[in-house]
Amino acid sequence: MMWRVLDMIIYLKQYCRVWYGLLALILFMCFMGCSDNKDSSSYIMLNDDTLGKVKIHIAQFYQNRKAAISLTFDDGMRCHAMVAAPALEERGLRGTFFVYGRNILPTRSENDYTISQTEIRYMTERGHEISNHTFNHIKMTNASEDSIRRDLAKNDSLIELWTGKRPVTFAFPYNARNDMSIRVAKEGRVGVRTFETGFGGNVCHSTYEDMVNWAEDKIKKMSWGVAMLHGINEGYDGWEDPEPFFLFLDYLKEKESELWVETFRDVCAYREEANAAKLHATLVDGVLKGYAECKLDVSLFNHPLTLVITTSKQEVILKDIMPNHNFQFVLK
Numbered sequence: 001m002m003w004r005v006l007d008m009i010i011y012l013k014q015y016c017r018v019w020y021g022l023l024a025l026i027l028f029m030c031f032m033g034c035s036d037n038k039d040s041s042s043y044i045m046l047n048d049d050t051l052g053k054v055k056i057h058i059a060q061f062y063q064n065r066k067a068a069i070s071l072t073f074d075d076g077m078r079c080h081a082m083v084a085a086p087a088l089e090e091r092g093l094r095g096t097f098f099v100y101g102r103n104i105l106p107t108r109s110e111n112d113y114t115i116s117q118t119e120i121r122y123m124t125e126r127g128h129e130i131s132n133h134t135f136n137h138i139k140m141t142n143a144s145e146d147s148i149r150r151d152l153a154k155n156d157s158l159i160e161l162w163t164g165k166r167p168v169t170f171a172f173p174y175n176a177r178n179d180m181s182i183r184v185a186k187e188g189r190v191g192v193r194t195f196e197t198g199f200g201g202n203v204c205h206s207t208y209e210d211m212v213n214w215a216e217d218k219i220k221k222m223s224w225g226v227a228m229l230h231g232i233n234e235g236y237d238g239w240e241d242p243e244p245f246f247l248f249l250d251y252l253k254e255k256e257s258e259l260w261v262e263t264f265r266d267v268c269a270y271r272e273e274a275n276a277a278k279l280h281a282t283l284v285d286g287v288l289k290g291y292a293e294c295k296l297d298v299s300l301f302n303h304p305l306t307l308v309i310t311t312s313k314q315e316v317i318l319k320d321i322m323p324n325h326n327f328q329f330v331l332k
């Protein structure tokens with residue numbers, strides 16, 4: 001009797017193992033099926049009598065660049081207006097400046113290290129993004145939902161008053177964030193900064209090589225890098241000699257064809273749109289027609305998307321399209 005029971009247990013164990021194996025196989029096939037579906041839905045293959053097979057998809061980054069970099073500057077320091085913004089502009093680049101309104105005055109006296117209302121207005125006019133970093137530079141993991149809402153709304157309204165543009169992104173002071181604060185901060189925005197790499201002088205001790213290696217890694221991984229800086233030539237984490245920062249900007253400019261260097265707002269909006277968009281297209285007699293269906297709020301998400309058209313001769317054509325707008329291109 002005892003042996004019978006043991007036999008039974010061994011048999012059941014083997015039986016279960018087979019079922020577990022089968023279950024794992026089914027799950028694996030589902031997973032593979034899903035990822036295949038994802039690929040095939042992001043690419044559309046079209047056939048044309050004269051052009052042959054044409055493949056179209058929406059680029060991961062604007063203008064089909066390999067990776068994106070956003071330079072973000074925290075805490076509204078005067079060196080952002082006096083050093084960082086002009087250095088970016090000289091190279092045709094733009095940055096994102098996260099400011100907290102508590103200390104920002106209409107104009108700046110000589111010994112004041114904080115940016116002024118006049119300076120952030122001027123920077124907005126020059127194409128930089130001025131955005132929300134709370135009004136009181138509060139640690140949001142220690143604050144109630146109500147107080148966070150009030151604080152963010154106050155800073156949004158003041159920045160809008162000072163610059164003429166309402167912020168649509170956000171960066172957490174001290175990078176302190178939890179599920180609640182992320183949820184609240186995301187309301188009415190294209191996105192919030194939830195990952196970043198700090199660069200600077202007297203705290204981060206970043207060299208030119210550190211920053212270039214970081215950017216090269218983004219190109220290799222075809223991903224989005226968000227740099228967080230504070231001081232440039234003075235203040236918290238500034239460099240005694242900010243040469244590495246200027247050289248890094250030169251490097252970014254040189255890599256323009258591979259790297260999309262753009263504000264946090266624009267890269268964030270592009271990525272959300274590209275992920276959400278569903279492409280519809282037809283190709284008849286060399287004429288490509290279609291539209292990218294996107295259900296996101298158009299008042300926030302209105303960055304043009306890059307359509308990548310690969311012909312049968314492997315020629316790559318890039319076209320800007322607007323989500324939910326019909327496009328038509330003659331390919332032959």
Ligand SMILES: [Zn+2]
Pocket residue numbers: 074075133137172173174
């Ligand atoms: Zn801060």
